[in-house]
Amino acid sequence: MIVVVGSRHDAVSSMLVERWPHAALCSAEDLVRPGWVWHHARPGQRTWIIDARPVRDEDVTGIFIRRSSVYAEEMLTTHPADRAFLASECHAFLTFILATTSARVVNPVSDGAFGEEALRPERWTTAASETGIAVRPVRVTSQARRRRGLRTTEVEVVGGEVFGELPARVLDRVRSMAERLRMVWGTLLFDARHRLINVTAMRPPSDAAAVSLGRFLTVGHT
């Protein structure tokens, strides 16, 4: 079974659940439903609640993450005064689950972060320079300034595969960079001079990437 960890309000999560065989959504609402059992020392005693139903961890082959946090606004069945605390608790629980499940996780938890937070710029800028990929400097200012439109090229990474229209030497470096980051899935944006602008896991996968991801997540346990 493939689990998409996301939101009922995220169209990409719904699309992927429909597209992949034996896939289901694990939402924030599921995190506060009765039935979760996650024993630290006993991997055989771990049960998810997915789409309101219990699923043993060993029956989950792959997990695709479509969120970086659990938000207070999602805790609608809880008293408003308690939502921020409960969301923080659910976020901590989800971090623990994603880091200790026996299923494949795309992308793995890094330094206690998942989703987009696991691909922080200080991680990918370092990995880019170590693999010979030029990084476009980013200016951050409190002063008003005019933004210039950028022509960008996207490259997608799924496992060892790279999809995109850039020279082969750049694509080879992207593959090495993804390995260093333990990034199974992501989209890289380059400018016209082939300088890396951003790395994100929140873009919808292209058709080719979605097929490849589905295969990767169905294969089995790590």
Place this chain on the structure above:
Amino acid sequence: MILVWATQHDAPAERVLAALAARGVETCQIDEYALKTLRYDLVFAQSPEGWIEAAGRRLAIEDVRGIYLRPGEPVADDARIAATVLIALASGLQGVVVNRPAAGRSNASKPYQLDLLAQAGFLVPDTLVTTDPSAARAFLRRHGRLVYKSLSGIRSIVSTLDESDEARLDNARTGPVQLQAYVRGLDLRVHVVGERWFACCVRSEAADYRYAGAAGATAQLSEFDLPEQVGRRLLALVREMGLLVAGVDLRQTPEGSWVCFEVNPSPGFPWYEDATGHQIAEAIADLLVS
């Protein structure tokens, strides 16, 4: 120049600032109010360049040698953006940063951090996270006495449960709870600063010695002679987690084992410092200017 990002009147930050002042080091403090008016123009490439301006004082990033962070929650949305900029600066600055934001993140999920401690070879308490009352009851019956505490970094008062509390475990169905086997023994807080450690033991009847007074109990803190081998393992653990400063919570069992509970990346050390005479702020200041 050492940048100190901390809330107003934060006791650890005040002590570090005093220790830096005694060394003649120039400092700049950014508190939650200065954040609201923070101005900046930074370019992030291999390392950040540019300037920030807090309370009318402009600092060139090339002059910032180190950062000490103990930020509170930002007070307004505009402060939140400035906080994000400072986190990016603290993440990328070529200098001593106590601590890099990403390194401290594991403490935001205590069971996740516990797993890291177990992987590093430390004994950890048997732990269950659940929303299933029957699983919680079975865990309680197995251990007889449990500790209940929050999963996240939000501070909570640690409390104990025994078999007379079984009915309360029905509440587990409303959200995840973290239950741990109760471990008997002597509480220890070990502050690691760079290559040094400062060990303090705490004798208290309270389940959470930090709130002993509220529980009608006492807590007696004193210096503790930590075996060299344990200290070395803690140094390695803290280094492996990417931290320069940490407060490690342990318990020494009556059988002589060391059980590790938590690594706090932003320890509030003055209480321990006052009780033991440990020079923790001085050590942090030394580290920042090293």
